Amino acid sequence: MSTAHSSAHGDQPVMTGVVDGVATFDPSGAFDEHRPPDAALVGDCVHCGFCLPTCPTYVLWGEEMDSPRGRIYLMKGALEGEPMTDSMAGHFDACLGCMACVTACPSGVQYDKLIEATRGQVERNHRRPLRQRLLREAIFATFPHPRRLRLLRGPLRAYQASGLQRVVRRSGVLRRLPTVIATMESLAPPLGPSSSARPLPERVSARGTRRATVGLLTGCVQGAFFPGVNAATARVLAMEGCDVVIPRDQGCCGALSVHNGREAEAKKFARAVIETFESAGVERVVVNAAGCGSSMKEYGELFADEPEMAQRAAALAALVRDVSEVLVELGPVAQRHPLPVTVAYHDACHLAHAQGVRAQPRELLNAIPGLELREIAESEICCGSAGVYNLLAPHAAEPLGDRKAANVLATGADVLVTANPGCLMQVATAFRRRGAAGSAIAMAHTVEVLDASLRAVPAETFQKRSLLQK
């Protein structure tokens, strides 16, 4: 053991700056030379610790190496030549990528960029245990492929409708299955009849005067498991005066891949999405899933080493908006009908922390007559969904989900509203674990609530339509 710095004042370690810059990048360590985390960004961290209380893994475990500043420390070591060990990779993998630390950091450390670069390094330079590898392959062979997900709907719905799900859940057999399979089973939301998953038309015309032409990203999980959200989005946009273009052949935006260090795959998906919407003739690309929106806004950076593509990517990224942003930008024209419900609004991490979109959804909800908005305690802490994190790390995701569910129920609201399909599934699962206490609350996407108000659907009907109604 030694002090990290040689001595200039007798036995005192010499002062060398803050979390001092990386001495020199050593590619013989954990990281290769392809886009290592930027040493200058690592050096921005002053080690104040303000990020710790908002970091979900620090909240859970109280350990430095599973905190943002601890992970930055690990990155610094890796850049300086520390080898990629199981423990190092494990602490990077344990990060949910919720970016609450980016919001909390007073020094402006760009942890989002750092962890993204690091994930790519882990993906290339670390061999995970076999089970983890197989699981990841299975996830990435399914989730980013809307068509494959839609194919899953049939068997899943049959399973749910047959009553087999109840039997299986009651039998306790799930407890004997590997946690991840049990988690996958439990996360699938109750699915409606297949008619509800019918594809949307390619163009929905504006009601009244056209104010904008927008494209709609239908997403993978959103499209397959929550088709009602896409339909509601299209209706609301049309009622607010938008021509909505919904390209039929759009694929995955690449968010799951980019958030898990699968750079080449992410680029492949992103390129296709860019091409699809470039030619769609739209002024805005509207996204209703927080994770998708956040990574699409960063398309420019994804192609940083391909100048020509980077330009096109950045141009498209500039058009991307969350549905709540676009609706607030446009301003309301359609009539809001009363909806007498109490709503707890849950900030999806990739909307609040990654995109800074907090005010707009609240503004939209508050503008609905009769609706009462309640804030959730610890709103900045992730629910544990985090893309596919709840499938990869259920041991961490489950207690976070329980914590979120308890805070949501404490609001006493009728409906939990959020803007991300992952959060909906994650919190729904946590509610289900609570049994009767959890089933009292309905769940919806922000735009579904707005849709109900615009179409004057009575609150009761709306709640009957809720995702979790048993």
Place this chain on the structure above:
Amino acid sequence: MATTAQRRPRDLDRLAARLRTVLGEGAVITDRNRLRTYECDGLAHYKVTPAIVVLPHTTAEVAAVVRACVDERVPYVARGSGTGLSGGALPSAEGVLVVTSQMRDILETDAPGERAVVQPGVINLHVSKAAAPEGYYYAPDPSSQQICSIGGNLAENSGGAHCLKYGFTTNHVTGVELVAPDGEIVRLGGKAPDPPGYDLLGAFVGSEGTLGIATEVTVRLLRAPEAVRTLLAAFPSTDEAGGAVSAIIAAGVLPAAVEMMDALAIEAAEAAVHCDYPQGAGAVLIVELDGPAPEVEAQFGEVQRHCRDNKAFEIRIAADDIERALFWKGRKSAFAAVGRISPDYIVQDGVIPRTALPAVLRRIAALSDGEQGQGTEGPSGVRVANVFHAGDGNLHPLVLFDESVPGEAEKAEAISGAILDLCIEYGGSITGEHGVGADKAKYMPRMFTDDDLDTMQMLRCAFDPLGLANPGKIFPTPRLCGEVPGRHKGVHPLAASGVAEVF
């Protein structure tokens, strides 16, 4: 420490194995990369990788760790959230770092009795949050209150913006359970105020981990004030702002907090949190009054008058809690925010008499403008941002530098030391609330004589004769308790006069 200098890794392996049997596999860290994440606290200039990190959950586990360290003669250092700014939790290279971040239960909130009993790893702000539903809060509020731990606050006797009116941590701790340096579990005080006998609790609070490890802390809860009013006043320079502070205090108004930031600190805060302070201000004051509504109302008018009399060109009054939070956000983020305007910086902490504020600020400005500082080879051109608890004269100059420019770090440290000399020259102190830790041990002789330091050392040795508890902190020249201290050749004067005994 001489006892550990030749320690072989094998001894530490044996200790780690023993600790694993007591705490379990997951609570003992020896993996190099994991250890390195613990090599510094909030003062990242100093880094020492510990040999072993342990994460105990209970008092009994802490005691077992300390006993094991005593048996193996291995030094140990306690650490809470790792946000300290004096390197108080800097590890020993051949020692154990005892991290209390998993001892984070609030054991009791007794609002009618105005006390809370908490584990040492509980975050400062969480105490107030737990007491809030009953209308109570915990008063000491370091700027890092969202993350710093009560155990760390106790060790460093931390202050905060509201200490002007409410006092420091020591005024808010009535009892502590601690593991003494020999591993014994001891209770000092309790829920009652001011127990009879020697004030051992007073000695323990602020002892920076050298007298034992706190494992349970009983703190005061205060009734949340009926009214709180906060204003932000902008002045042409720190001179006028300092004048306003003196006028307010001289008028007999005791604000809950009076905070000042100079232009450079404002620039940093703006860059970080967009607090939208008035444009062109050479200094801003944040003045907060709390208490019974009629009193606050009357005094608030008086405060505004004193600000205007001292050339405040804009006064903003927080209309609600959101605006108040925004005023404070700029101030509380200031340290870390400086990272936005400078690659590296030193946070200094010194105290001067409030009345000397304008004079000392001019001297600091002179130091950074390149004039020679007192007793230092005054380098020039080093920028100093100033943030302070103006009401009680607690300065936090932030010395900015770029480590990648050769010589800048040394220059900055020289300026930083010269500022402390100024504090002593004006009758102040080398630390207000961050503690001495590793960082300021070298400045202790500037403030205390050898006799003073030897006397303190004797108190320490009474608790920790083996010198294993947080060695190398507070005292400039660590020595064994049996050693004849300092330059004294004969019997220590205090020992000769029977006042004290050399162990």
